Amino acid sequence: MTRVLVLLDDYQDVALGFAPWHELAGWDVRVLHDHHADDDELVAALEDATAVVAMRERTAFPRRVLQRLPRLELLITTGAANASIDVGAATELGVTVCGTRASATAAPELSWALLMSAVRDIPGQQDALRAGDRWQTAVGRELCGRTLGIVGLGKIGTRMAGYARAFGMRVIAWSQNLTADAARAADAELVSKQELFERADIATLHLRLSDRTRHVIGATELEALGTDGLLVNTARAGLVDTDALVAALHSGALGGAALDVFDEEPLPSDHPLLRTPRTLLTPHIGYVTREQYAVFYRDALEDVRAWAHGRPIRLISGR
CATH class of the missing domain: 3.40.50.720 (NAD(P)-binding Rossmann-like Domain)
Incomplete structure (x- = not known):
């Protein structure tokens, strides 16, 4: 049979x-x-x-x-x-x-690609160039000397710490169970969640989604990251309160977001994130x-x- x-x-x-x-x-x-x-x-x-x-x-x-x-x-x-x-x-x-x-490398490589693309506005500059708009429509940022906050310093987060150090960045990290020794082993500084979002120029998420971590990032953290801050999420959408994220981006309380994961996938054509400013979105290709x-x-x-x-x-x- x-x-x-x-x-x-x-x-x-x-x-x-x-x-x-x-x-x-x-x-x-x-x-x-x-x-x-x-x-x-x-x-x-x-x-x-x-x-x-x-x-x-x-x-x-x-x-x-x-x-x-x-x-x-x-x-x-x-x-x-x-x-x-x-x-x-x-x-x-x-x-x-x-x-x-x-x-071990597919997801962190995409995370870093999104991070770099966002800070230099690569998609926006390409779109403007192809459309025949003004030459050089934005001013990007450099990574050297800036601070990367890693939420979840496991295998992927540790690789992100290594990438950041190679680019001359300071690295801070937080998760519920992270110890100072484990952070030092990844060449990162252990901080509280609030301190991470206050100090980081860029925050990148690498936690597993669970009842304990669902919406671990909300309005308070996004506002602390600030008007020039960037949130990168290639882990799970449920780690972030999407309504709070959309609101922070529309109001300008958050500088930008680079996302590969969404509450509903495939992402519906009427999803509010598709109309939210200062976003870089990819269709969950971290493992593709x-x-x-x-x-x-x-x-x-x-x-x-x-x-x-x-x-x-x-x-x-x-x-």
Whole structure:
């Protein structure tokens, strides 16, 4: 009996080229390019799927969806964890959940690219040049001598600290559990959250989203960052109160924001951020690189093979 494997949310139509899926004997490999946000549409698309590969957190798998997929036996997420999958419910329902490895450099490289593009107004200058507007329409800023505030000094935040030092910046950091020793190990200074936003010229976010960190950045922090300050967020949109962010940018209380993540993705065409001034927006491409996709999809293929042989690997437990 042929098993069905579905690769979800292949927006760029590239998934089949990053792993030798044709080597999966006895599997019907299907690719879905369009996002299915509606539960009924998603269930209809996956009703005969034995296994599913989810691209990061593009599609959610809460209990209510998993309960309607009785044929599903294997759910693979790209990356080592996925907050959009109810792993506990999957485990209860007999669905094996596996992950993949992830790049250590894709996300921080994009964070730094957004930071540099914003401080030098690269998108705005290119747009003006192509439109035939005035030559040199803005005055950028240099990074050397300025202060980078890192919220979340884990693997990505530590790389950001290294980039900042290479550009001659001062580095300060904060998170709920960060210690002075851990900050010093990353060549950063531990400060309070309020001090970080008061002292930083640029604040960059690299926390995991949880009940404790949701809206950890609100109006108070944004106003402290100031009229010349820049907020960079490539982590999770829920870390920031979006309404407060939009208000601060419209009022001029915050100098600018460079964002790769949003409360709703894909971002609706009527979302207020698309009409908010002093923003640099990218469509959640922090992990979208050739190198990262090669790891994601090849590992996912290995996960399918291992599971089919009764020896699943990179298991994610819900207990």
